[in-house]
Amino acid sequence: xxxxxxxxxxxxxxxxxxxxxxxxxxxxxxxxxxxxxxxxxxxxxxxxxxxxxxxxxxxxxxxxxxxxxxxxxxxxxxxxxxxxxxxxxxxxxxxxxxxxxxxxxxxxxxxxxxxxxxxxxxxxxxxxxxxxxxxxxxxxxxxxxxxxxxxxxxxxxxxxxxxxxxxxxxxxxxxxxxxxxxxxxxxxxxxxxxxxxxxxxxxxxxxxxxxxxxxxxxxxxxxxxxxxxxxxxxxxxxxxxxxxxxxxxxxxxxxxxxxxxxxxxxxxxxxxxxxxxxxxxxxxxxxxxxxxxxxxxxxxxxxxxxxxxxxxxxxxxxxxxxxxxxxxxxxxxxxxxxxxxxxxxxxxxxxxxxxxxxxxxxxxxxxxxxxxxxxxxxxxxxxxxxxxxxxxxxxxxxxxxxxxxxxxxxxxxxxxxxxxxxxxxxxxxxxxxxxxxxxxxxxxxxxxxxxxxxxx
Amino acid sequence: xxxxxxxxxxxxxxxxxxxxxxxxxxxxxxxxxxxxxxxxxxxxxxxxxxxxxxxxxxxxxxxxxxxxxxxxxxxxxxxxxxxxxxxxxxxxxxxxxxxxxxxxxxxxxxxxxxxxxxxxxxxxxxxxxxxxxxxxxxxxxxxxxxxxxxxxxxxxxxxxxxxxxxxxxxxxxxxxxxxxxxxxxxxxxxxxxxxxxxxxxxxxxxxxxxxxxxxxxxxxxxxxxxxxxxxxxxxxxxxxxxxxxxxxxxxxxxxxxxxxxxxxxxxxxxxxxxxxxxxxxxxxxxxxxxxxxxxxxxxxxxxxxxxxxxxxxxxxxxxxxxxxxxxxxxxxxxxxxxxxxxxxxxxxxxxxxxxxxxxxxxxxxxxxxxxxxxxxxxxxxxxxxxxxxxxxxxxxxxxxxxxxxxxxxxxxxxxxxxxxxxxxxxxxxxxxxxxxxxxxxxxxxxxxxxxxxxxxxxxxxxxxxxxxxxxxxxxxxxxxxxx
Numbered sequence: 001x002x003x004x005x006x007x008x009x010x011x012x013x014x015x016x017x018x019x020x021x022x023x024x025x026x027x028x029x030x031x032x033x034x035x036x037x038x039x040x041x042x043x044x045x046x047x048x049x050x051x052x053x054x055x056x057x058x059x060x061x062x063x064x065x066x067x068x069x070x071x072x073x074x075x076x077x078x079x080x081x082x083x084x085x086x087x088x089x090x091x092x093x094x095x096x097x098x099x100x101x102x103x104x105x106x107x108x109x110x111x112x113x114x115x116x117x118x119x120x121x122x123x124x125x126x127x128x129x130x131x132x133x134x135x136x137x138x139x140x141x142x143x144x145x146x147x148x149x150x151x152x153x154x155x156x157x158x159x160x161x162x163x164x165x166x167x168x169x170x171x172x173x174x175x176x177x178x179x180x181x182x183x184x185x186x187x188x189x190x191x192x193x194x195x196x197x198x199x200x201x202x203x204x205x206x207x208x209x210x211x212x213x214x215x216x217x218x219x220x221x222x223x224x225x226x227x228x229x230x231x232x233x234x235x236x237x238x239x240x241x242x243x244x245x246x247x248x249x250x251x252x253x254x255x256x257x258x259x260x261x262x263x264x265x266x267x268x269x270x271x272x273x274x275x276x277x278x279x280x281x282x283x284x285x286x287x288x289x290x291x292x293x294x295x296x297x298x299x300x301x302x303x304x305x306x307x308x309x310x311x312x313x314x315x316x317x318x319x320x321x322x323x324x325x326x327x328x329x330x331x332x333x334x335x336x337x338x339x340x341x342x343x344x345x346x347x348x349x350x351x352x353x354x355x356x357x358x359x360x361x362x363x364x365x366x367x368x369x370x371x372x373x374x375x376x377x378x379x380x381x382x383x384x385x386x387x388x389x390x391x392x393x394x395x396x397x398x399x400x401x402x403x404x405x406x407x408x409x410x411x412x413x414x415x416x417x418x419x420x421x422x423x424x425x426x427x428x429x430x431x432x433x434x435x436x437x438x439x440x441x442x443x444x445x446x447x448x449x450x451x452x453x454x455x456x
Numbered sequence: 457x458x459x460x461x462x463x464x465x466x467x468x469x470x471x472x473x474x475x476x477x478x479x480x481x482x483x484x485x486x487x488x489x490x491x492x493x494x495x496x497x498x499x500x501x502x503x504x505x506x507x508x509x510x511x512x513x514x515x516x517x518x519x520x521x522x523x524x525x526x527x528x529x530x531x532x533x534x535x536x537x538x539x540x541x542x543x544x545x546x547x548x549x550x551x552x553x554x555x556x557x558x559x560x561x562x563x564x565x566x567x568x569x570x571x572x573x574x575x576x577x578x579x580x581x582x583x584x585x586x587x588x589x590x591x592x593x594x595x596x597x598x599x600x601x602x603x604x605x606x607x608x609x610x611x612x613x614x615x616x617x618x619x620x621x622x623x624x625x626x627x628x629x630x631x632x633x634x635x636x637x638x639x640x641x642x643x644x645x646x647x648x649x650x651x652x653x654x655x656x657x658x659x660x661x662x663x664x665x666x667x668x669x670x671x672x673x674x675x676x677x678x679x680x681x682x683x684x685x686x687x688x689x690x691x692x693x694x695x696x697x698x699x700x701x702x703x704x705x706x707x708x709x710x711x712x713x714x715x716x717x718x719x720x721x722x723x724x725x726x727x728x729x730x731x732x733x734x735x736x737x738x739x740x741x742x743x744x745x746x747x748x749x750x751x752x753x754x755x756x757x758x759x760x761x762x763x764x765x766x767x768x769x770x771x772x773x774x775x776x777x778x779x780x781x782x783x784x785x786x787x788x789x790x791x792x793x794x795x796x797x798x799x800x801x802x803x804x805x806x807x808x809x810x811x812x813x814x815x816x817x818x819x820x821x822x823x824x825x826x827x828x829x830x831x832x833x834x835x836x837x838x839x840x841x842x843x844x845x846x847x848x849x850x851x852x853x854x855x856x857x858x859x860x861x862x863x864x865x866x867x868x869x870x871x872x873x874x875x876x877x878x879x880x881x882x883x884x885x886x887x888x889x890x891x892x893x894x895x896x897x898x899x900x901x902x903x904x905x906x907x908x909x910x911x912x913x914x915x916x917x918x919x920x921x922x923x924x925x926x927x928x929x930x931x932x933x934x935x936x937x938x939x
Contacts, residue, residue, distance in 0.1 A: 046732070052814065053558050054537040056551070075520040077541040078471075091519070097590040099513045131557070156734055156855075191734050191855055199734055199855035234856075236932075239702040269613065270656065271649065348520055384860030385849040386882045386934070390649070390658050393880030395699075395934045397851070397860030414858050416882045416934025418701065454701035454884070454934040 006127055007037040007057070009178030012168035015079060016178075019063060020170045022088035028065040028095075030106045030172045032308065035061050036347055038165035043131055045138040046157035047146075053131045062347035065091045066105060070098040073350040103333040106307070111329075111339065112175040113310035116303045120296040121181035123210040126162060129184070134160040137186060137217050144221025145190040151232070152225050156189035156201060158217075167302075169345075175308035183209050183299065186217060188224035194232050202228030207438045209297050227380075230401075234413040237402055237455045243376035244417060244451040245367075245403065248436035250379045251443035255360050257421065258289065259441065261389050262316050262324075263353040264331030264342075273392040273422060274322060282322040283425035286363060289317040291326060291342065293356030300357040300440025306345025311356070314340050320426075328353050360443045363431030367445040370430040372406040377453060379417065392421040415455040424448055471523045471543065472501050472626055477570045479548075480628035483527065484567040486552040488630055492529035492536070492559040494792075495552075495567070498769060499525050499543075499626040500811040505586060506619035509597040517590065526811035527551045531559035533793055537814045568632035573771065575636070579666035579760045585620045585642050588669055593618050596644070596672055596679045603683030604648045610694070611687045613649040616679075618642075627771035635771035640666050641762070641918060643907055646682045650690035657696070659689025660864070664907040664918065666760050677905070689846065689865055696879035699866070699935025705841035706883060706928045707834055707869060710902040712847050714921025717752060718822045718910065719850040719859040720887035721745075725779050725787075726805075726817040726912075727794030729854050736857045736888060737785060745785045746891035749827050752780040754789060756804055756820035761903060763821035763920035770806035770815050777803045783891075791817040809915035816912060821920030827897025831925035834896045836872035842881065842933050843867045843874050857887035860934075882934035890931055898925030 012035040023031035039057035043050065060077045065088075072094035076087050142158035161184065168178030187205035194200050204224035206215040246254060266272035274282055283289075293302050293311035303311055307329055315323050327335065328343035328351050344354020371378060383397035395418035401408035419427075432445030480497055487495035502522040508515050522541075525548055529536040536558025538551040585593070600616040623639040645662035661682040665671055672678055708716060721737075729735035737745060746752070756765045756774030765774040770792050778786050790798065791806035794817055806815035835843065843866060850861030863881040867874040903922035910919045 049532075050534045050558070052535045052537065054535075054814070055554050056537075056539045056812065058539070058541055058812065060541075071516050073516055073518040075518070075522075077522060077524070087521075094517050094519060094590070097507070097514060097517045097594060099515075101513060101515060104515070154733055156732065194856070198736055198857070199738075201734065201853065201855035269649075270651075271613075271658065348518075350516055350518070383851045383853070383858075384862050384882055384884075385851070386860070386862040386880060388658075388880060390656050391879065395862070395880045395882045395936070397858070397882060397884045397934070399858075413856070414884055414886055414932070416701075416860065416884045416932065418880060418882075418934055418936040420936070452701055452936050454882075454932055456703060456932070 007039060007164050007166035007180055009166040009168055009180045012037050012166045013170065013176060013178040015061065016168045016170035017176055019061060019084055019088060020172060022085050023063060023065050023092065024172065026088040026092040028067055028092050030066040032064050032106060032171040033061060034345055034347055035168045036165060038163060041131060041134060041162045042159065043134040043138055044157050044159045045135055045142055047155055048139055048143065050135050051157055055131060060347040063091050064350050065095060067092055067095040069100040069102045069105060070095040071104045072098060075348045103330055106171060106173040107309060107329045107339065109174045112171065112173055112308050113177065113304040116177040116179060119294065119301045119303055121179065121209055121301060123182045125211050126164060126182040126184060129162055141186055141188040141217035141221040144218040145188050145225040148222055148225035149229055151192050151229060152190045153193060154191040156191055158186065158188045160186045169304065169308050171308040173308065177304055179303050181209060183207065184211060184214055186214060186220055188221045190225050190228045192228050192232055200228055200231040202231055209299065231411045234411040236414045237412050237453065239454050239456065241450055241452055243373045244448045245370050245376060245378045246446045247380045248434060248443050248445055250382050251446040252436065252441050253382050255358060255443045256441045257387050259355045259358050262322065262326060264325040264327030264335055265353045266389060267325040268331050268334035272389050278322050278325065280322060281320045283317055283320045284428040285320040286428055286431045287317055287320050287425060288361045289359065290315050290361065291355050291358050295357050298357045302356055305341045306343035306351045309339055309341040312341045314342065326353050326355065356440065358441045362433050362435040362444045364433055365430055367432040367434050370432055370445055370447045371403055371408065373403055374405060376403045377412065378403050378408050387421065394419055394421040394424060415453055418452045418454065470501060472499050472624060475499050475626055480570060481567060483548055483552045484628060484630045486549055487527055487529050487556045488567060490556040490559050492531050492556055494530040494630050496528050496627060496629040496770065497525060498811050501624045502621060503586060504619065504621040507593050507597060507617065509601055509616045512601060514594050524811035525551060527555040528814055529555040529558050530793065534558050535814055539812050567630035570628055570634040571632050573633060573635040573767065575766065577766055578757050578764050579640065581640050581668035582670060583668050584622050584640060585668045586622050592669065600646045600679035600683035603680035604646055604687045607684050607687035608691055610650045610652050610691060611648050612651040615647045617645050625769065627769065629771055633771045635767040637766045640668065642667050642671055644679065644682055645907065646686040648686040648690045650694050652694050655694050657690050657693040659686045659693065661685035661689065662907050663905045664762050665905060666762065666764060692865065692877055693879060696877040698937045699878040699881040700933060700937050701935040703930050703932045705838045706931045706933065707838060707841060707843045708923060708926040708928065709843065709845045710898065710900050710923060710925050711904040712906060712921065713844055713926060714822060714824060714904055714923040715847050715850050715861060715908065717824050717923060718819060718919065718921050719852040719861060720890055721752060722819045722822045723852050723854050724857055724887055725789055727788035727790045727798065728817050730788050731794045731797045734855050740785045741787065743785055744783050745888055746780050746783045747894040748783040749894050749897045750780055750783055750891055751825040752823065753778050753825065754819050754822050758821050758903065761821050761920045762908065762918045765820060768804045768806045769808045772802045772804045772806065774804045774820060789817045789819065791815050807917050809917060813915050816915065818912065818917055819910060819919050821922065824923040824926065826899050826901035826924040829896045829898050831898040831900045834898055834925050834927045835869060835874065837896065837927065838869045839871060841869045842878065843869050852887065859887060860884045880936065883931055884934055885931045890928060893929045893931065894926055895929045896927035900924045
């Protein structure tokens, strides 16, 4: 089989610099260019038969140009020199429609990154994985689930994926650099029939930047089967107030919502209930949250931010006290301070505040100890969109287990849990030692002392 | 304005212009060379622009240009998929061969000569909005901004945004189908923040339809109306009360409440889940799955609606599909793979987010049809419950039908009257169960013209929803106030 060349950060960087030159030639006062080149392999097996093999490589270029403090943000996938020149001219012309905003200018020259640290994000063995091997791994994962218990009679399949990507960024403020990374994942999704005719689906997954960081397919399949079987007989519970223990997967979605309200963009817009709360307690003293783009081999690591500033580790919440808002250059200027190097950037959008590896640091308590409550709710999944960052009103659908006398009893579904988000973080009375590092928003198990459960 | 950005409606060179039957037949032959049963080519050209007005200033303008080809080869139920953004003969051929590898053996099927599908157009536009000067769109945003801020002195922030897209698709199949479509989309959104003392609340209003700029002359869709509606909502919610928790009667207002249909039944009727027997509607056709008052359709043919499609992304015409009739399940939403499995005809429901994605059975505009009841009688019949007016979104677990949806505007109903506005309300229930709890259906059917986007397997597609006023006898309200 013919294989496409691997994503090459140096080639991306050349493209980025080329476009930068076209933009300057077209009359831009300043410009920055992001180039991404990636290749994707995704396979799916269902009931042991291949269902999907998808392979492609793709590339795109995002340009931000400024003229007279007016900004335009444009996107293309056409890299022919003629098209790139025309694209640059059109982009500069677009600036006329925007209105001058000096705060929208590029970062100061002295703010730009000087080096591009190697964060060990590329697995040399990853490119060797081909579709046939990936199908075999997915099949092994699914079979482990199907063979675990006769009640696992159906499956939504097993998906193995690999992404290899190169990213380059060039800015007229004085930076040009690139890097590449790999990431691999396997998910197994069994389905069981429940007594009431309902289907119960569950899943478990492994993900890593390195092949060697993945769990064995069998381990993934077994855990997926266990988790799905544990949902059999799910029921609603009575409306009540109770302590809630959030499994790392559910705690992570709380942490993702916290990321939105500690963003400098939300702070200057006052669209976060934390707008005036810097330096004050916003969570229990057990809670420390850092944003760490420099962690080697981590899923959200990046050597520089979306505006070409050096990556740096930021302590956002320290023992419950909000230390800083994460800022890109624009939100920092709006708030009268310096960027924290937290700009995210997609090829199709301008810079915005984003997180890298957003981590709630693990505590010392084993998660089983956090479940030692007379009764309470163990939350495994959250559903829905019930969070208002302006007021902190928070209400979500939940699945999980009822805890009685310190252990999980029966599975629970079709309930909502509600609390004000500010109260939620302040009433955390336990942090587990089981940090989940598979994704870029990372949390251990968390316990909240009291939450409202709406059920029957 | 010149050049690369303006390919809309023949204004400038269309990157798909060189793609003809000869190119397609060659690629389809290549795709099937390894022995696939079926292949299709999906060419897409997308041109978009967006404008954001914030703090009374146009903060940013953006443009995007996306071109690509997706090649799919089927062998039984297995899919091989590849795509390329470069429409050179070599790269297109490589994509066709890569997709074809799914069928590494077996006899090969020769593609049938291509015949063009007759075109109908449910969303003709007098002129593509992209062809109009950007200044016209900026002027619309200003009108929305001024109206929102003028609404009340307590409105402290307004953000208005407009985005427009022109999408052209060309679908060629090895069975000889050739379909094309032009799909415009124009969206306006206004977000207003109200402040009073320490209280702050946000409100949103907006629309997204397959129209040109004439959209903003339609009643209900002038920028001023959306500006004022966002401001009204922010103010209305300033003094909202904590919501009750627990099961109660709920009245769904007309229009947006259709997202309940979308989540509670729509996804469960997508044929892929039923073919794989992972939906709770598996093997239920002909059986009662809802109250007799419920008739549900998925209709791709509503003029200018956000979810409408002239042809689906497998080249089949969009149409109206009856899903539930007087409570009885009549059919599923099919894509090609599922239609063959069920030996039924395609329903025009194969949709994809872009050329990078394989088609899946998806909804278009999902509707609960109007009934007999007077909407005022419906509210009057409730002693204590919740009236749901605006929603931010919903989510469903397909396999068991459990869903959640989140309200952005709702009111307590006490003795048949709307009273206090409520904050932070979720409704949670189970699809089949909640449809059996429908006890009254109003005669005031309304299509929501809001910006609804449906996600499935990581693919987002624009959809529409609609309902009349509906009474649900019992559903769990997730609030913070326990009885």
